[in-house]
Amino acid sequence: MFTREEALSLLRKYNASEALVTHAFCVEATMREFARLQGEDTDYWALVGLLHDVDYGSFPEEHCTKAPELLKEIGADENFIHAVCSHGWGLCSNIEPTLFMEKVLYTIDELTGLVYATALMRPERMQGMSVKSVKKKWASKGFAAGVNRDLITKGADMIDMEIPAIIQITIDAMTGVQSQIGL
Secondary structure, eight states: OOOHHHHHHHHHHHOOOHHHHHHHHHHHHHHHHHHHHHTSOHHHHHHHHHHTTTTTTTOGGGTTTSHHHHHHTTTOOHHHHHHHHHTTBTTTBOOOOOSHHHHHHHHHHHHHHHHHHHHHTSTTTTTTOOHHHHHHHHHOTTTTTTSOHHHHHHHHHHHTOOHHHHHHHHHHHHHHTTTTTTO
16 A cells, blocks of 8 residues: 555645645545544545545546546555545546445535635634534535535435534544644
């Protein structure tokens, strides 16, 4: 298995935008927290989160279809590649998330963007953020309009969790890396 350093190097090779790298850190942290709560391999889940958009910066029109080629550069196996590509199911990929880990990634990818945007609107950023504050922003369709709330809802159904619980786990995870993600 490859290291986080190798994964981060690959991510940066194909994603010059610091915003995309920051998003990857948000997803990485949230995947790590979900894995911890499930008693799963936190490093593996985190690496899937870190590399989920590996191809997006350089190949946005080929998102999730170029990823397998790039991931093979660091020796990612087919299971890892499937997990990464499944987060785009129905949008840019026909690879359905089947494992719980893949369903979590599908669910939290967009949600991390909403939580991040919510934090940017608060003077205290992540500190003391509540589910209620995120849900309030969720209800405002003009706020973070690029965040697909329907995907989050669909993902919540797939993992059989209530959205407030998923939001809380995401807040907790992102609070843990707030300095790394600029919040």
